[in-house]
Amino acid sequence: MKQNTIERNTVRMVLVITMIIAVFPFIFMMIIALKPPGESVTGLNSLYVMNPTLNNFVRVNQIIPLARNAINSMVVSSVGALTTVFFCALAGFAFAKYTFPGKELMFIIMIATMMVPEETSVIPVFIIVRQLGWINNLLSLIVPKIATAIGIFYMRQYITTFPYSIMEQARIDGCSEFRIFWNMVLPNITPALAAWGSISFIVRWNELLWPLLFMRSRVMYTLTVAISLLPTAEGLSTPWQVIMAGAAVSVVPLVIIYFLLQRFQIAGLMTGSLKG
Amino acid sequence: MKESSLLARMWKARVVYLFIAPYFILFILFQLIPLVWSFVLSFHQWSGLGDMTFIGFDNYRRLFTSEQFRQVLFNTLFYWAVSIVTIIPISLLLATAINSPWLKRRSLIQTMTFLPYIISWVAAALVFRMLFDHEVGLINISLNALGLQAQPWLISTRLSKIPITILIIWRLVPWYMLIIYSGLKSVDLQYYEAAVIEGANALQRLIKITIPLISTILFFCFITLTIETFRIFAQPYALTQGGPGNSSMSIVQYLYINGFEFFNLGYASTVGYALALILLAVSSLQLRNMVKRNKEMNM
Known part of the structure; x- marks a missing residue:
């Protein structure tokens, strides 16, 4: 059993190193963000902070309209996630539980478009x-991606197992098809809704290209765009503390949400659909 | 019973069409029309104002002869190739490690290792910019401490792709690890027990049992990673601005600059189509696979 022990210890060591590599940049970012201007950020000095200060966050707020940018990100991500989940589940339900003329063709079109990068038609x-008059309007970041092919695809996989007998019974009781969806299907697929919702939230929060194109004034930027445009030079030096504070502002809300939700079931969902 | 006519069947399913309508309306407005329009634009010269001029294949000719496009194509292929050969094996190994049945604190390990995927490319790139900075960066200080030469990571045409590649690996491994891990969970443990009894070591078990059993998932990872790396934009944008020179610029960044800084809308569309065609060539395999499986599912 000696080989076994060596194997286990190797695995443990690899995992510990992986955890350190995964978490280190976050800690590093927070340390620099909390450093007062007098403290050196060079080399090993960047690994600790003597007198933590929130001053850098105040300075970020002076350079960019921080609160406004954060609200934009919040609105786009949360409204976007909620609507995406609803419309993807609705279309996924249609593909999973009904037969109708043109169904197969529509499904093939949908999968085919998953392969075309959106950058091709960005102009x-x-x-x-x-x-549409949506430049500098958050609608342009929400509406076009409300129903995505990939989202519909996964919702369909998840809804496929919903029993027909329940739907039949509901119809006999006089339920409309939408009522079946709203009252019976949706409550039964909450894990899928939560998983897909949180992924959509993160993707929209972190999106760079679209908000960079569609938002043309500082107050309309999302946080991600705003921090990507933070000045890289102040005279001869780089204001690293301010840049890291900006990065931290955009990261911390997501980390909080992540720890609240704890775990993403999205991958399970994904492999489930692959095996389907 | 009599076969009802097509129209009657469609009328019967009218509510279902309503369920799908939001997707298809948005699809037509924001995907189909733009895709056709982009194709038309790729044969024109247009700055966004005034009239379009039809110039035939000039944009495509320009694309094939452009030194800069060759460079950004090479860069993108570099990101793609290095990502494939690093991310998938690393993710597979880590997923196998996390899947060890005797492992304690598994959910803590999972929570921590998934963290990089939460952070945006931009925020991660800002942190990496500081870590790789040639003056203050921790990487160079560590190299010096190890007796190695400090390197001008971000300001050298020779090295600028390396920090970007490391950033891509750092942020994407957690995602692929999670996908492969959920695939592994579905593998029957009996295979492993039998293999252990027969004295197979970890590596043998990985190659002989695990990889064949999750080949579909690995293929899926290959395709999605390919799509993701061909669409790289934020990483060089936030880490090196594509520089120095064009040494780290990606195809999408080249498209962005031509379209929205030089206002060569026609040429930018040509670049977009080149990107789509390259990707389509790679992913057509996966498409066929999915359509086939979907038919088998008896929809």
Whole structure:
């Protein structure tokens, strides 16, 4: 059993090192963000903080409209996640539980579009958004991605197991098809809704290209765009403390949400659909 | 019973069409029309104002002869290739490690190792920019301490792709690890017990049992990672701005600069189509696979 012990210890060591590598940049970021201007950020000095201060966050707030940018991110991510979950589940329900003419063709079109990168058509999309008057309007970050092919695909996989007999019974009781969806299907797929909702939230919060294109004034930026445009030079030196404080502001809300939700079931959902 | 006509069947399913309508309306407005429009634009010269000029294949000719495009194509292929050969094996090994039946505190380990995926590319890139800075960065200080030469990571055309690649590996391994791990959970433990009894070591078990059993998931990882790395934009944008020179610029960044800084909307669309065609070539395999499986599912 000696080989076994060596094996186990190797595995443990690898996992501990992985955890350190995964978490270190977060700790590093917080340390620098809390450093007062007098403390050195060079080399090994960047690994500790003597007199933590929140001053850097105040300075970030002077450079960018922090509260406003945070509200934009919050609105886009939460409204986006809620609507995405609803519309993806609705379409997923249709594909999972009904037969109708054109179903197979529509499904193939949907999967095919998953393979086309959205960057290919980013210029016409920009022109359309401008025509709609959605430049500098958060709608442009929410509406176009309300129902995504990949979201519908996963919802469909999840809803497939919902029993027909319950739907039949509900119809006999006089339920409309939408009532079946709203009152019976949705409450039964909450794990999928939570998983897909949290992933959509994170993706929208972290999105760079679209808000960079569609938001054309500082007050309309999302946090991610705002921190990507923080000044990299102040005279001859780089204001690392301020940059790290900006990064921290954009990261901390997500980390809090992550720890509240604890675990993402999204991967299980995904592999489930792969085996399907 | 009589076969009802197509229209009658469609009328019967009218509510279902309503359920799908939001997706298809948005699909037509924000995907289909733009895709066709982008194709048309790729044969024109247009700055966004005034009239479009039809120039035939000039944009495509320009693309194939452009030194800069060759560079950004090479960079993107570099990110793709290095990501594939590092991320998938690392994720597989870590997922196997986490899946060890005797492991304690598994959920703590999972929570911690997944963290990088939460952070945005931009925020992560800012942290990496500082870590790799040639003056204050921890990486160079550590290299010096080990007796190695400090390197100008972010300001050298030779090295600028390396910090970006490390950033990509750092942030994406957790995601692929999680996907592979949930695949592993479905593997029957009996196979392992039999293999252990027969004296197979960890590596043998990995190659002989695990990899064949989760080949579908590994293939899925390959395809999604390919799509993701071809679409790289935020990573060089926030870490090196694509520089120095064009040494770390990606295809999408090249598209962005041509479209929204130089206002060559036609040429930018050509770049977009080149990107789509390269990706389509790679992912057509997966598409066929999915359509086939879907038919088998008897929908």
